[in-house]
Amino acid sequence: MSVKNEPSFRQSVDMMFNRAVKLMDLSPGLEEKIRVCNATYKVNFGVRIRGDIRTFTGYRSVHSEHMEPVKGGIRYATGVNQDEVEALAALMTYKCALVEAPFGGSKGGLCIDPREYSEHELELITRRFTYELAKRDLISPAQNVPAPDMGTGEREMAWMADQYRRMNTTDINSNACVTGKPPHAGGIRGRVEATGRGVQYALREFFRHPEGVAAAGLAGKLDGKRVIVQGLGNVGYHAAKFLAAEDGAIITGIIERDGALVSADGLDVEDVYHWIGQHGGITGYPNAKHVEDGPKVLEEPCDILIPAALEAVINLSNAERVQAPLIIEAANGPVTAGADEILRKKGCVIIPDMYANAGGVTVSYFEWVKNLSHIRFGRMGRRQEEARHQLIVDELHRLDEHLGDSWSMTPDFKTRYLRGADELELVRSGLDDTMRSAYLSMHEVWQSREDVEDLRVAAYLVSIGKVAASYRAKGL
Numbered sequence: 001m002s003v004k005n006e007p008s009f010r011q012s013v014d015m016m017f018n019r020a021v022k023l024m025d026l027s028p029g030l031e032e033k034i035r036v037c038n039a040t041y042k043v044n045f046g047v048r049i050r051g052d053i054r055t056f057t058g059y060r061s062v063h064s065e066h067m068e069p070v071k072g073g074i075r076y077a078t079g080v081n082q083d084e085v086e087a088l089a090a091l092m093t094y095k096c097a098l099v100e101a102p103f104g105g106s107k108g109g110l111c112i113d114p115r116e117y118s119e120h121e122l123e124l125i126t127r128r129f130t131y132e133l134a135k136r137d138l139i140s141p142a143q144n145v146p147a148p149d150m151g152t153g154e155r156e157m158a159w160m161a162d163q164y165r166r167m168n169t170t171d172i173n174s175n176a177c178v179t180g181k182p183p184h185a186g187g188i189r190g191r192v193e194a195t196g197r198g199v200q201y202a203l204r205e206f207f208r209h210p211e212g213v214a215a216a217g218l219a220g221k222l223d224g225k226r227v228i229v230q231g232l233g234n235v236g237y238h239a240a241k242f243l244a245a246e247d248g249a250i251i252t253g254i255i256e257r258d259g260a261l262v263s264a265d266g267l268d269v270e271d272v273y274h275w276i277g278q279h280g281g282i283t284g285y286p287n288a289k290h291v292e293d294g295p296k297v298l299e300e301p302c303d304i305l306i307p308a309a310l311e312a313v314i315n316l317s318n319a320e321r322v323q324a325p326l327i328i329e330a331a332n333g334p335v336t337a338g339a340d341e342i343l344r345k346k347g348c349v350i351i352p353d354m355y356a357n358a359g360g361v362t363v364s365y366f367e368w369v370k371n372l373s374h375i376r377f378g379r380m381g382r383r384q385e386e387a388r389h390q391l392i393v394d395e396l397h398r399l400d401e402h403l404g405d406s407w408s409m410t411p412d413f414k415t416r417y418l419r420g421a422d423e424l425e426l427v428r429s430g431l432d433d434t435m436r437s438a439y440l441s442m443h444e445v446w447q448s449r450e451d452v453e454d455l456r457v458a459a460y461l462v463s464i465g466k467v468a469a470s471y472r473a474k475g476l
């Protein structure tokens, strides 16, 4: 999405980058090397759909190869263009560096509205797009590892992995060519909700630090905070659901493509999500007030605003009217560089995208490692296994007592089920740990340096520092 009279998404990311590098001591050459996108590949390919050949345009951009493979999602949306994938690829570089996922940055996209195609047609299109990318090493376990993004999910990743495998039958690591696959097709438990879960962990960590909370003019914890979410897709749905169910936040607004729902008493996220699933939008949802002009709800009073849909939704045209004291950028680039400045001057605290939505790539990293190691993630040593065994036996007793006949599985399956739960526990604790330590690294810079005004610049300083160190150590 581009906004009139504002820099493009790519330029906006560069302006934010420039604000940070001004405070660093990098040589101009290195600064330029980090900023620019290494390469962007554009493909136009044909697929026979409903008896006729249709041409689709796709992109894969590689921003930085200071670490390989490079990593980043593939987006299916009509607005996909070169500027957008390059901006998103750059953000991936900074994001991976910030959370210490050992990847360079990449991103891809296909200009398509997936709602216009049947599942079978989407599979044909996805397989063809995968073929086009994989034959140029733009999908490869060692070089470029996509993941889900807007408009794609586990299903598309499973098709991509299968297509890659067919093209590389002797590659024993083929499963690691994409992440975000379903757990029964080489994925990892906890990946599907990882980005939303990461948003929750990021907010929890933010509220552990009184200086940041006070800077936003807030107090206390997440409990009772009024939250507005834009986009009830993968990221927005999971973030809203976990914040409401586990932290006592009140979801007072949900903004979707076809308007917004508002309720001062709080919306039932699960109920709204199911309504959207059944009806294709929020229109007609009976248990809340419907606001036709959805984006207007971004300006409503609340404690925390979570844009979790598109880029540039908070821009020069509405930033002045945004009332939220705290914005967490679950989406990539939801605040333009111009809006960022306005909000900063108003005292709004922004938890920046490169940190806020890093949960996805963090758990993708776990999945990639699991695929490469060909071993169950977090497989334990014998002594730990024995201790764990006792816990499993106890847990089985507990489930038998509570669930009785409804827990109608064989003891063997129960054991395996609970062993599977180990993976989820490890994923969650690894994600929590990552989100906490990445926050601390930004927070420390934000609070200790007078010249660092906000968390975004702090995040850029930390991540650019790491990318620069990597280039210096390895040479170019």
Ligand SMILES: NC(=O)c1ccc[n+]([C@@H]2O[C@H](COP(=O)([O-])OP(=O)(O)OC[C@H]3O[C@@H](n4cnc5c(N)ncnc54)[C@H](O)[C@@H]3O)[C@@H](O)[C@H]2O)c1
Residues within 6 Å of the ligand: 073, 148, 149, 150, 151, 152, 195, 230, 231, 232, 233, 234, 235, 236, 255, 256, 257, 294, 308, 309, 310, 311, 330, 331, 332, 333, 357, 358, 360, 361
């Ligand atoms: N999926 C991930 O793991 C992941 C990881 C990191 C960042 N992100 C970022 O999060 C954002 C959302 O991604 P997602 O995976 O949740 O996508 P998604 O396709 O699952 O969901 C997007 C949601 O936004 C809604 N939406 C679309 N246009 C809208 C509009 N104009 N106004 C209001 N709502 C609108 C859609 O209806 C949908 O419910 C993107 O910026 C993406 O880059 C996603």
